Amino acid sequence: MSESVPAASPDFDLVLVGTGLGVHAVARAFHEEYGVVATVVTKVAIEPMRRSVTAEVIELGRSATDEDMIRRLEMIGRDRATIRPQLLLANADSVIQMLSDHRSRLEPLFVMPILSAGLLDQLSDKAEFSRLCTEHGIDTPRTEIIDFTAPLPENWTPPKSRIPFPLVVKAARTADMAHVRFPEKKKVWFVHDDEELRQLLSAIAQAGFRGRLVVQELVPGDDTTEGSITAYVDTHSRVTLLCSARVLLGEHTPDALGRPAAMITVALDDALAQARTLLEATGYRGFANLDIKLDPRTGRWVFFEVNPRIGRNNFYVSAAGANIARFPVADVIEHRALEPVTDVGEVLYSLVPVWFLLRYVRDGELRRRVRAAARRGVANPWIYGPDGRWMRRYARAVGINHIRKFLRYYPRPTSSGF
The missing domain is CATH 3.30.470.20 (ATP-grasp fold, B domain)
Incomplete structure (x- = not known):
């Protein structure tokens, strides 16, 4: 009972x-x-x-x-x-x-x-979480993934987002960002335009981040x-x-x-x-x-x-x-x-x-x-x-x-x- x-x-x-x-x-x-x-x-x-x-x-x-x-x-x-x-x-x-x-x-x-x-491993990854939500009909913000897990080519340029600004940017796995150091580092970034996004992604790449980033629409x-x-x-x-x-x-x-x-x-x-x-x-x-x-x-x-x-x-x-x-x-x-x-x-x-x-x-x-x-x-x-x-x-x-x-x-x- x-x-x-x-x-x-x-x-x-x-x-x-x-x-x-x-x-x-x-x-x-x-x-x-x-x-x-x-x-x-x-x-x-x-x-x-x-x-x-x-x-x-x-x-x-x-x-x-x-x-x-x-x-x-x-x-x-x-x-x-x-x-x-x-x-x-x-x-x-x-x-x-x-x-x-x-x-x-x-x-x-x-x-x-x-x-x-x-x-x-699956649920701690915000990218995978977004996918699971979509799969099971759970509402989640519009999301894009930027992959830094493999070494970037010399001619790499930061991708543009197809999601309307402003955007929210964060590491898919918090642990992947834990030991990365650079002046602009935050837990979450709010990005207002293409140039700001380009500068942020460049800084993250130069700092040696080896994980995935989640780029999401900002829910008002x-x-x-x-x-x-x-x-x-x-x-x-x-x-x-x-x-x-x-x-x-x-x-x-x-x-x-x-x-x-x-x-x-x-x-x-x-x-x-x-x-x-x-x-x-x-x-x-x-x-x-x-x-x-x-x-x-x-x-x-x-x-x-x-x-x-x-x-x-x-x-x-x-x-x-x-x-x-x-x-x-x-x-x-x-x-x-x-x-x-x-x-x-x-x-x-x-x-x-x-x-x-x-x-x-x-x-x-x-x-x-x-x-x-x-x-x-x-x-x-x-x-x-x-x-x-x-x-x-x-x-x-x-x-x-x-x-x-x-x-x-x-x-x-x-x-x-x-």
């Missing part, structure tokens, strides 16, 4: 790989739900993780390699796996890729609800037209978690462009239906986070990418009543079916003060909704009672730092969001 919540706290250990807010939020969810203190293995931890009651941190140092990381995980697994199940999770694309690549060494020691290497609309979908697909291919939030404000620094800083939970029904179709059709497994945007020209949600992890801002799901820890625990620790969760309460999630957030919410009805949600309380992943006053001070410092960055990179809201 399916249950919506666990009947009793199961006996397992949680091992997290990586650092940052996304990992901290996962550790918090497990501590809040089960009292579990996560073992966090990382190169260098952020200070809040060192101070939090939710985690015990093992730092390997900045020079640690993937092999160092895998060996330490093997040591942990060998010490504990015979005592109780070891649940292994991560929340960064590169770390998920590393764990998947070394599955044969880790799987005998850990429970790993993550994608197979083949599907991970500011940050508030964006959305986020969080999902979990269990061992039996059942989508047991599927919920969504409307982005209110995204980060605008070059290295974090588009990363949500504030959201409000809302059921984006049409988009959720498309997400379910895509996840089921591809044989997805584990957590997923999908980036979407409402196209005002058609009134439909378009899909940009699926991240093979729960996402940095996953706390909005837990805060809305669906603690994210329940889903993998029920699936791979307790081996029981959960009643799928597709509806959660309305919660305002924000890393910035509400008064500053409202500066960027121009729609009157949405402003009223944000204010009403704020009166009920603001969900901030850094603020957790057992972590005490230091973490509250840290949360305030994060908010102030965000204000400084917005005033520098995005001082006023625009209709395009950039």
Whole structure:
């Protein structure tokens, strides 16, 4: 018989790989739900993780390699796996890729609800994601691919796009751009004309990029037209978690462009239906986070990418009543079916003060909704009672730092969001 919540706290250990807010939020969810203190293995931890009651941190140092990381995980697994199940999770694309690549060494020691290497490679590639969306009838922006994987001929000239400007340009696989260095480097580029595109492609080629670029139409609309979908697909291919939030404000620094800083939970029904179709059709497994945007020209949600992890801002799901820890625990620790969760309460999630957030919410009805949600309380992943006053001070410092960055990179809201 399916249950919506666990009947009793199961006996397992949680091992997290990586650092940052996304990992901290996962550790918090497990501590809040089960009292579990996560073992966090990382190169260098952020200070809040060192101070939090939710985690015990093992730092390997900045020079640690993937092999160092895998060996330490093997040591942990060998010490504990015979005592109780070891649940292994991560929340960064590169770390998920590393764990998947070394599955044969880790799987005998850990429970790993993550994608197979083949599907991970396919879905982590934005070019392949666009193709899969088209194949399964999922709305996605008009896309072109520029291939830099092979050495370019001496007489190579940057191709022109047949998509009307302005355009969005980004690496098909984020990892392929990670070690490339050049002055114009960003996570995402917005390009306004042929000459700007030519200069950008030339700079990328000269920097030695060896991957594929995705060139897409720019879907109109500011940050508030964006959305986020969080999902979990269990061992039996059942989508047991599927919920969504409307982005209110995204980060605008070059290295974090588009990363949500504030959201409000809302059921984006049409988009959720498309997400379910895509996840089921591809044989997805584990957590997923999908980036979407409402196209005002058609009134439909378009899909940009699926991240093979729960996402940095996953706390909005837990805060809305669906603690994210329940889903993998029920699936791979307790081996029981959960009643799928597709509806959660309305919660305002924000890393910035509400008064500053409202500066960027121009729609009157949405402003009223944000204010009403704020009166009920603001969900901030850094603020957790057992972590005490230091973490509250840290949360305030994060908010102030965000204000400084917005005033520098995005001082006023625009209709395009950039």
